[in-house]
Amino acid sequence: MNLISNIQTGIHQALQSAFGIDIDASSIKLERTLQDFKGDFTWVVFPYVKQARKSPEQTALEIGEYLLLHQFISEFNVVKGFLNIVLNESSLLDYFYSARHDASHFKTDFGKGKKVVVEYSSPNTNKPLHLGHIRNNLLGYSISEILKANDYEVVKANLINDRGIHICKSMLAWQQSGLNETPQSTGIKGDHLVGKYYVAFDRSYKSEISLLVGEGRSQEEAEKQAPSILLAQAMLRKWEANDVDTLKLWETMNGWVYEGFKLSYQRLGVDFDRYYYESNTYLLGKKTVQEGLDKHVFYQKDDGSVWIDLTSEGLDHKLLLRSDGTSVYITQDIGTAQLKFDEFQYDISLYVVGNEQDYHFKVLQGILKKMEKPYAHGIVHVSYGMVDLPSGKMKSREGTVVDADDLMDEMHAEARKIILERGKTEGMTQEQVEILCEVVGMAALKYYLLRVDPQKRLLFNPADSIDFEGNTGPYIQYTNARINSVILKSGETDDSRGYTRLVPAEKELILALHSYPSILIKAGEMHNPSEIANYVYDLAKRYNRFYYECPIAKDGIVKEAKCFRVALSKFTGETITECLRLLGIEAPGKM
RNA sequence: GGUCUCAUAGCUCAACUGGAUAGAGCACUGGUUUUCUAAACCAGGGGUUACAGGUUCGAUCCCUGUUGGGACUACCA
Numbered sequence: 039m040n041l042i043s044n045i046q047t048g049i050h051q052a053l054q055s056a057f058g059i060d061i062d063a064s065s066i067k068l069e070r071t072l073q074d075f076k077g078d079f080t081w082v083v084f085p086y087v088k089q090a091r092k093s094p095e096q097t098a099l100e101i102g103e104y105l106l107l108h109q110f111i112s113e114f115n116v117v118k119g120f121l122n123i124v125l126n127e128s129s130l131l132d133y134f135y136s137a138r139h140d141a142s143h144f145k146t147d148f149g150k151g152k153k154v155v156v157e158y159s160s161p162n163t164n165k166p167l168h169l170g171h172i173r174n175n176l177l178g179y180s181i182s183e184i185l186k187a188n189d190y191e192v193v194k195a196n197l198i199n200d201r202g203i204h205i206c207k208s209m210l211a212w213q214q215s216g217l218n219e220t221p222q223s224t225g226i227k228g229d230h231l232v233g234k235y236y237v238a239f240d241r242s243y244k245s246e247i248s249l250l251v252g253e254g255r256s257q258e259e260a261e262k263q264a265p266s267i268l269l270a271q272a273m274l275r276k277w278e279a280n281d282v283d284t285l286k287l288w289e290t291m292n293g294w295v296y297e298g299f300k301l302s303y304q305r306l307g308v309d310f311d312r313y314y315y316e317s318n319t320y321l322l323g324k325k326t327v328q329e330g331l332d333k334h335v336f337y338q339k340d341d342g343s344v345w346i347d348l349t350s351e352g353l354d355h356k357l358l359l360r361s362d363g364t365s366v367y368i369t370q371d372i373g374t375a376q377l378k379f380d381e382f383q384y385d386i387s388l389y390v391v392g393n394e395q396d397y398h399f400k401v402l403q404g405i406l407k408k409m410e411k412p413y414a415h416g417i418v419h420v421s422y423g424m425v426d427l428p429s430g431k432m433k434s435r436e437g438t439v440v441d442a443d444d445l446m447d448e449m450h451a452e453a454r455k456i457i458l459e460r461g462k463t464e465g466m467t468q469e470q471v472e473i474l475c476e477v478v479g480m481a482a483l484k485y486y487l488l489r490v491d492p493q494k495r496l497l498f499n500p501a502d503s504i505d506f507e508g509n510t511g512p513y514i515q516y517t518n519a520r521i522n523s524v525i526l527k528s529g530e531t532d533d534s535r536g537y538t539r540l541v542p543a544e545k546e547l548i549l550a551l552h553s554y555p556s557i558l559i560k561a562g563e564m565h566n567p568s569e570i571a572n573y574v575y576d577l578a579k580r581y582n583r584f585y586y587e588c589p590i591a592k593d594g595i596v597k598e599a600k601c602f603r604v605a606l607s608k609f610t611g612e613t614i615t616e617c618l619r620l621l622g623i624e625a626p627g628k629m
Numbered sequence: 630g631g632u633c634u635c636a637u638a639g640c641u642c643a644a645c646u647g648g649a650u651a652g653a654g655c656a657c658u659g660g661u662u663u664u665c666u667a668a669a670c671c672a673g674g675g676g677u678u679a680c681a682g683g684u685u686c687g688a689u690c691c692c693u694g695u696u697g698g699g700a701c702u703a704c705c706a
Contacts, residue, residue, distance in 0.1 A: 067645090069645065069648080070645080072649065072650085073652095074649085074650070075649075080648090080649085082648055082649090084648075084686060084687075087686085094686080117649070118649070118686095119648085119649090119686080119687090120648080120649060162706080199706065201706090202705080202706055203705070203706080204705090204706075316706085320706095341704090343704065352632085353632090354631095354632090354702075357703085357704060359704085360704040361704065362704080364704085366703090366704070366705080366706085367705075367706050370706085392700095393633090393634075393699095393700070393701095394699095394700055394701065395700095395701085396633065396634080396700075396701070397632080397633075397700090397701050397702070398701085400633090423634095423635090423699090423700095424699085424700085426699085430699095431699085431700095456668075457668095460666095460667095460668070462666070462668095478668090486641095489642075489643095490641085490642060490643095491642090491643090493634090493635095494635080494642090495634095495635080495699075495700095496641090496642095497640095497641075499640090499641090502640090502641095502655090505641095505654080505655065506668060507654085507655085507668055507669090508653085508654040508655060508668090509641090509642080509643095509653060509654040509655085510654080510655095510668085512668055513654090513668060513669085515668085516666080516668045516669075517668090517669085519666070519668090520665085520666055520668095520669080522666095523665070523666055524665045524666085526665095527665055528665080553645090556645090557645090560645080568642095568643095569645095572642090572643065572653095575653085575654090576653090579653085582669055582670065583669095583670070583671095585665080585666095585669080585670085586661090586669070586670045586671085587670085589664080589665070590665055591665050592664055592665055593664075593665095594664095595665095628666090629666085629668080
């Protein structure tokens with residue numbers, strides 16, 4: 039049962055009987071009434087006044103009277119063209135008691151029968167993860183969970199960028215150092231160790247460039263002729279020629295990075311069903327190039343390079359194969375799209391990738407459409423904004439990054455400070471306290487990153503630490519812990535339903551709970567976890583107001599009120615816990 | 630140069646996709662606990678939604694232009 043569809047039905051009937059207007063009931067838009075007006079839902083009549091041939095006020099009035107007469111609502115008022123509706127209390131309570139025991143309340147069938155591959159994370163293996171990667175990982179994970187709750191069949195995929203000039207740079211610097219450092223010998227986490235050499239490479243590369251520029255070369259020349267880069271390119275050629283020693287070093291160093299990533303992923307709480315390695319996929323797509331040439335979708339220049347003309351799509355000409363016959367990035371992506379489709383027959387293939395690649399994905403989809411691939415329309419780029427620092431964009435090579443592992447450590451330490459201050463850890467072991475610090479610290483971080491619209495870029499200021507009060511992850515966790523505590527103290531309760539005459543705070547809470555399924559669908563449709571984050575904050579806020587105003591399990595409270603309020607608390611707690619789960623955040627029972 | 634994108638309170642973000650008087654948090658000022666977890670609750674100040682036009686019953690949202698940020702525009706990945 040759904041409160042909104044009931045009113046939609048009523049308005050639908052009213053429009054028909056009073057004005058002979060016949061529109062789809064589900065297209066009737068209802069909004070929550072603004073705070074300063076009396077009512078629960080508001081219907082805007084302006085769009086219908088032309089057809090009704092009456093003034094907005096008169097139209098709203100007649101619809102309202104119809105709804106009242108046929109007992110869809112308990113009262114209404116009209117302000118200009120806005121029809122404000124007050125619900126029957128009994129229908130609110132009916133809704134509450136049925137939803138609370140409805141096993142499918144936290145699910146929708148929006149994606150039933152559809153398969154979706156969510157590709158996210160997709161790191162390079164030459165450096166550790168930073169804050170930007172955290173945003174990517176959390177978004178990808180959360181979107182996957184939201185889609186699952188909408189009954190999609192989800193495959194989480196990670197395409198690891200394990201080859202190319204970047205990893206050769208780290209390998210070269212490591213080799214040249216002659217130190218034979220390993221994660222074991224240094225105690226440095228593998229991805230950080232490799233990243234250290236990547237930075238070392240860049241430092242010497244830069245100094246070589248400035249030396250050459252000092253000798254009178256142009257910047258561009260110097261960048262191409264610096265000895266380091268020439269050696270790195272030579273190493274890449276050896277790698278591509280399957281040189282044994284190069285491959286061995288490559289495997290060793292990538293192995294260190296994977297060990298490091300594994301720990302970071304675990305701590306972030308993200309996981310994958312399928313890994314793809316670029317070293318296996320970088321030759322894919324060449325077959326497709328031939329197919330495109332045969333179909334005359336692509337064309338070949340005199341030098342042998344292969345191109346596609348996408349000017350009809352508002353894009354440019356794009357290279358698909360170099361004149362030496364090697365493939366480029368887009369060629370690989372064409373190949374992996376096909377590979378994934380062969381493997382999973384997906385309906386939708388999501389790519390959680392930063393917005394700097396907007397153009398790339400337009401091109402990819404444009405190519406696949408021209409090739410008439412059946413999966414072309416299922417390609418969706420979930421584009422998210424960069425995480426910026428006050429100083430500008432993060433750059434790994436220049437060391438202006440917020441390291442993922444460091445940041446998680448800081449969040450843990452910050453949480454510990456606050457938890458010890460609050461002094462609520464009585465009866466907990468040292469180990470339990472540490473777990474709590476981790477869970478709360480990670481909640482602050484995750485919520486901070488997920489509450490903003492993915493499409494917007496996000497500013498992170500390392501100088502002021504992430505909050506634990508107000509609109510934050512810990513606030514929401516706290517609300518749940520509070521609920522948990524009051525339920526424990528309440529003793530036996532039942533659904534006797536003797537309680538009537540809801541106070542505003544209770545009514546607001548039921549209405550907030552009622553909107554959960556529509557939020558879940560919206561978050562899934564828009565691939566947007568911030569919908570869930572903002573919703574659960576609003577829900578927690580309403581609960582805290584209710585908690586402050588209404589005694590729940592205090593001494594002397596009448597049984598009927600207690601039963602209802604405990605039930606309301608339970609349902610709210612379950613909803614909060616589920617929302618947090620969708621965001622990858624744990625909900626501790628006590629904090 | 631071309632294409633895309635963003636601009637909302639001192640700061641970080643909302644605004645149900647065109648609806649009423651633009652809302653939260655942080656910060657600031659003041660209040661709430663002999664009673665269920667004060668990481669809470671309540672109140673107050675703070676806005677010409679970058680600027681100028683247009684579209685209509687109605688614009689933060691759509692269109693045009695201006696200004697200012699960012700990204701992309703490699704035979705790199």
